[in-house]
Amino acid sequence: MPRFYASTAALSCIFVLLGCQWSSSNPLASGAAASTRRLLDTINIGFLAEYSQMRVTLGGLPLAIEDVNKNPYLLPGKKLAFKPVDIGHKMSAYRVKPLRAMTQMRESGVTAFIGPDESCTTEALLASAWNTPMLSFKCSDSIVSNKSTFHTFARTLAPASKVSKSIISLLNAFHWNKFAIVVSSKPIWGLDVARAIQELAEARNFTISHFKHISDYIPTTKTLSQIDKIIEETYSTTRIYVFIGEHIAMVDFVRGLQNRRLLESGDYIVVSVDDEIYDSNRRVNIMERNYLDPYIRKEKSKSLDKISFRSVVKISMTYPQNPHIRVPIYGLHLYDSVMIYVRAISEVLKQGGDIYDGNLVMSHIFNRSYHSIQGFDVYIDSNGDAEGNYTVITLQNDVGSGTSGGSLAKMSMQPVGFFAYNKHSLIPEFRYIKSDRPIQWLNGRPPLAEPLCGFHGELCPRKKLDWRYLVTGPLSALVVVVAIALLIKHYRYEQTLAGLLWKVDMKEVTVINLGEYNNPSNKNIFQICRQSILVVGEPNKRSFTNIALFRGNIVAMKKIHKKSVDITRSIRKELKLMREVRHENIINFIGASTDHGSVIIFTTYCARGSLEDVLANEDLHLDHMFVSSLVSDILKGMIYLHDSEIISHGNLRSSNCLIDSRWVCQISDFGLHELNAGQEEPNKSELELKRALCMAPELLRDAYRPARGSQKGDVYSFGILLYEMIGRKGPWGDTAYSKEEIIQFVKCPELLQHGVFRPALTHTHLDIPDYIRKCLCQCWDEDPEARPDIRLVRMHLKELQAGLKPNIFDNMLSIMEKYAYNLEGLVQERTNLLYEEKKKTDMLLYQMLPRPVAELLKRGDPVEAECFECVTILFSDIVGFTELCTTSTPFEVVEMLNDWYTCCDSIISNYDVYKVETIGDAYMVVSGLPLQNGNRHAGEIASLALHLLETVGNLKIRHKPTETVQLRIGVHSGPCAAGVVGQKMPRYCLFGDTVNTASRMESTGDSMKIHISEATYQLLQLIGSYVCIERGLTSIKGKGDMRTYWLTNRHQSELTPDLISTVDTLDSYCSAGRESMEHILHQYCNPAQNNYRLGSCKCDTKCLYSRRSDDNVTNSHVTSEFPKISEPTQVNCNQLCICRLNSSQVFSNRSPRSAPSITFRL
Structure with missing residues (x-):
């Protein structure tokens, strides 16, 4: 092949001229008869390539055609010709032009396609559909390896993942069955190779101790620290590293190991994968990172890199063994593609087969080796992929140096081994190029995948002592301890049984x-x-x-x-x-x-x-x-x-x-x-x-x-x-x-x-x-x-x-019940003597009239009518009472009303309310008079209404057990007048528009609902914890449209018992008139401690005054003493202002409290 190098440029020009001449003559448009005649002595193959990117590589095709036609043993009696087509750049009309060209070529009688370069999935699929062979020299698509679809496709360019078999072969040759993988994001095929290694390792029961990733590598302090972190996390549990990445990243990785002095003993090894073809001309500077990065300042000494590379084994593509070849590798693959196709159809013709049968032709290509123009054998597997040929490179003594000690000055990176494929084994066999020149290990032997005693010494027992002493002593002590523990446990168990803790007297x-x-x-x-x-x-x-x-x-x-x-x-x-x-x-x-x-x-x-x-x-x-x-x-x-x-x-x-x-x-x-x-x-x-x-x-x-x-x-x-x-x-x-x-x-x-x-x-x-x-x-x-x-x-x-939440409703009721029981007990205890002296007539009088009014009447004093600024009135009636009366006897109606009113009377005793009267099925209750209770009257009536609705659902009508009582409730808050009317059987009556409005709230309400006015709603919002739903504008007789609400529920009260008790006391104290805030605080707090201040109110009105306790104060009104409260401007006097003291206070008549609350009337 000496002429290959000399005539490459000329052949490329000839090829282009031939392609242009072919294009001008347009043989694809010639008739089928002419094609049939040429097939008698000429075999045409189609060539698909991008001319602009393949000018140097294209010379391999006519040279291969020439060599075939000159060889008498290949295609005897026939000639080989080619028909090229420029498919253009892949970003242009790439998907249409090659397919059109392939169709025209097939019509002209081509027997196979060579190419295309780069992507080839669509073309390979079309060729498989036609059962026409296609051989590519540059395509790297992974999908075409699927022979269930692309059964007539083969390629001489080995996929990047094929190197994984060589890596596993090397690991297996030196019994490195435990290793770590470090893969960089570049080159882009690195992760595919790493995954292929992982799959092959799992199939052979190899252990991958770590799988680490390195991001885009740029030699900076940040990326170097990333490498140091990987080494820190892995070096204690691995000895063999498989590094897949750029050469510059591998050099820094090796130096990172040496900086920890891990490579001096020869116990660690780095197996590196290089995507470049090994070049013997740079076998020394391959150990340095400077040749890859001209911006890195050259260091004074590179001895550190050379020492490190004694523990590096590189696997790279085999350099062409023919010393005269100096062309791009793809030109060699193109030459090989033509030659293996010609050898396959030669065998088919020799056996009398049809060269147009793609499957038959490919059967003479798959699972076979061919001798490449590069000078070595290449194996094509069952998927039509060339396995590639890889070389193992290590730091070796230069030939003729005459030393075996490994002097760094006379050592360079040299090939030492290769991988031999055969069709009987998935993994190739590692072999030395020269048996007398093995790898020169740093300590004279290959490192172990795992130390003999394990990474942490767990596989080696300590110095053997007499096992009887080692076992008998601790075992005897253990037996004694266990026996004592069991005896103690049994003794305690028996004591528990005998103790009769379960027995109730x-x-x-x-x-x-x-x-x-x-x-x-x-x-x-x-x-x-x-x-x-x-x-x-x-x-x-x-x-x-x-x-x-x-x-x-x-x-x-x-x-x-x-x-x-x-x-x-x-x-x-x-x-x-x-x-x-x-x-x-x-x-x-x-x-x-x-x-x-x-x-x-x-x-x-x-x-x-x-x-x-x-x-x-x-x-x-x-x-x-x-x-x-x-x-x-x-x-x-x-x-x-x-x-x-x-x-x-x-x-x-x-x-x-x-x-x-x-x-x-x-x-x-x-x-x-x-x-x-x-x-x-x-x-x-x-x-x-x-x-x-x-x-x-x-x-x-x-x-x-x-x-x-x-x-x-x-x-x-x-x-x-x-x-x-x-x-x-x-x-x-x-x-x-x-x-x-x-x-x-x-x-x-x-x-x-x-x-x-x-x-x-x-x-x-x-x-x-x-x-x-x-x-x-x-x-x-x-x-x-x-x-x-x-x-x-x-x-x-x-x-x-899903969506289930804890129920706090009954928890609230439990707290309210306990509070009501405690309050009733306290009242009962303080009034026992009075009740003992009372007569039954007094009891009846108290049930008919409020207690203060009854006391006045008993003394003979006149009872004057009194106006109340704000009270809350409740009206309720039974829905469908008229219809119920028509189907019941009078006795049954009386009995039913008695059950209901008795139940209501027992309920209202738990609230601060007063039953005014009952008329038929109507029930009228008020809170806030004759004893005022601040704003609590709205809350008392609201709680009572909820209680009534809860109870009425369980009330059964005795003479109609299948029917239940349906209640309708209306509530309104506002001012009213109250007084005693009459002398014989006097009644305590209420007068005012509030009474009428409350009645209208009831009459316009719905069954089993509580209808409240906006005034009541505003008071409940101040109190908090009540759930209301706006009904909208409701037409009220005599009032027009009013905005009303439905009261639906109440949350757990936020008032603590201490706060409620304080509210009651202060409210009753302040009800007599407006008193100074200072007097209130001195009355209920220890005046000796001067570290309290008032916080913000839990209502729209804020406290007007505060005392300094630290640098944080409520507002700008800070005085050393609390001034007297005159008439505050724009303040609703019915609102309760709840303020919390920010530091611990000691009530004069109570134990210490933490952050108590007081309430006063503005």
Whole structure:
């Protein structure tokens, strides 16, 4: 090939001229007959290329054609010709022009296509569709390797990822099965190579200890610190680095290792991948970074780089072994493409095949090696990709240096090995170029992938001592410690059992007798709770469960129906275990009493009864949030039980899910199986039927089923319970079958033709989402093992609990009830002596008239009418009362009104209000007179209205038990006059426009809603915590259009008990007149401490004065003493200004408080 180098430029020009001549003659337009004649002795191939970018490379094509035609062994009796086409730049009409050219070439009879360069996906797909061979010399698209689509495509340019096989071969040759990969973002093929290495490593069970990335590398302080960080994170757990990146980044990486003195011992190695062809002319400066970066100042000594490169193994593309070739590599690949095609069709012709059959021709190219013009063999795999030829380069002694010690001055980077491919192995074999010139390792041997003793010395035992001393001593000590620990644990356990911590002394128990009900099983929880409050003390009424007081707490009592009970050790263990079970959704076991030979179990009292009662109450609307909260509570409780020593429940049903006052569901009636065994319960047969309705079929069939059931049985029972909560029609919904028939069908599914019997999910009234329906079917599976566990059930119902928030409504009610009870007790304690001396006539008088008015009348003093600046009045009536009266007798109407007014009277006693009068079904209540209470009258009436609406929903009409009372409430605030009218049966009456407006609020309202005026709304906004919804403009008779609101709810009060107490005291003090602020503070705060100041009011009006406590003051009005308050300008005197003291104060009559609040009237 000596002539190749000399004639390259000339051949390129000839090629262009030939292409132009061919284009001018336009052979593609010649007839098919002429093409057919030429095919008798000439084989044409089409050439697709971009002339402007391939002028030097194009010379390889005519040279290959010339060599083929001169070789008598290739295409004997035939000639090879080519038809070139300039496809232009790829950014122009690239996708159209080559396809048009290929079509014209095919019509002219070409047998194959050479090219195109760069992208070739579309052309290769078209060639595969025609079954025409296509060989590319420059295309790097990865998709064309898919031979299921591109089955007639091959290329002599090896894809970048092919180097991964050579890397794995090198690692395997030196047993480097543990290594780290460091890949840079440039070159762009680096990440593909790294992933290919990762896949091959996993296939051979190699371990990749680290996979690190380097961003675009520019030799700056920042990027050098990035390399140092990677080395810091990896050097302790790796010895072999595979570096894929630019040469300049690799040099700095190697220097970073040397700076840590890691390369001096020869224990570390860096395998670098270079995308450039190795050039022996720069085998020395390849170790330096200066030749790549002219802006880096040349350093005085490069010995550091040379020392570092003793531990570097580079893999680069093999340099052409023919010393006369000095052309671009793509020209060589073009030459090889023509030659391997000619050899393939020569074999086809020799075997009598059809050279137009692309698949046949490609079968003589795939999985074969060819001798490249570069001077070495290249293997083409089954995907038509050239494997490439790579060389291993290391720092070696120069030939003839006569030294083996590795003098740095006489060493350079030289090729030492190559990779041999064969069709029987995916990975090539690493071989030395010369067996007598192996790699000159720094310490005379290849480094190990892992130290013999491991990276942290974990693989090498310490110096061996007598194993008997090493084992016997610590083992004996361990045995002694464990034995002592077990003895202590057993002793404490026995002491706990013997200590009877679970035992309850009946002397500490006070049974609460709420009376007995005629038939409590026919009453739901709300009826019973309401009636038990209203009729305490009547002998024929009782609560739904036995309750008692134990150490100041209300507890529930359950008697074990046994004639005698022997508290054995196993029963004590059960009682101890029950006492240790603590969870917010599990009923708390307080203890048990075994006095007098009977056993009574005590648990926490749940005021709202069982879930069965809640579901049976049709007046209670269970919205999505309500059901979601209850389901979540049950699931959390069951998960806790299944994870505890209880293991399972065994009797999960709605009657065993109790609801406390905060609407939290707690699971009960679990455990204590030995204690409950053999008891004679009343109505035992009925109870057994109810239990069996929720029991799993496998437990029904088991005559010797365990008392605790099974966890899978609990999942089945939960499905029944969930169905009951959704449908609210009992465990099995609306079914025509009796309980006995249902149990029999579940127990024996063969009695039914359609298989297993389960609750119906197709009822029209059931709106069950698909995920709940699917969960129910899984829970009801006949095979227990196919049912999910309770945790998986919770995951299936995760969507049901979406958006669930804690319920604080009942928490607010609890605080209000405690406050009301404490206040009533205080009033009762201070007025006990007075009440003892009062007569029944006085009690009647106080019920008819306000107490101050009654006292005046008793003394004979005249009662003068009084004007009140602002009060709040409530009117309510029963919706549909007229229609109700027409269908009821007068006695029934009176009885109904008596029930309702009695209930209302019991409710208003908890609020600072006064019942003015009742007319028919109308009920009138006022707050703020005759004793003024500041602005609290609006809050008192609002709370009362909410309480009335809550209570009326539970009120049943005795003669019409299926109907409930519907209430309509109206509220308004404003000034009014009040006084006593008449001498015989005097009445305390209210007068003024406020009364009429409040009545209009009621008459224009809606059923079961609270209609309030804008004046009341403004007061409630000042108080806070009340939720109102604007109704809009409402036409009010005599008033025109008024803006009104609906009162819907109240949040938990923000007022603390101390603040409320202070408000009451200060309000009553200030009601007599406007007093100075200084006098108020000195009256209720310790004047000795001069470090308090007033903050901002929680209302629109701000405090006008403040005292300095630090540099921060409320406003500019700062004085050493509080001045007297005269008439403030533009201040509503009915507003309460709530101010907080910013530092700790000591009330003169109380213990120290932190940041207390005071309230005064402006």
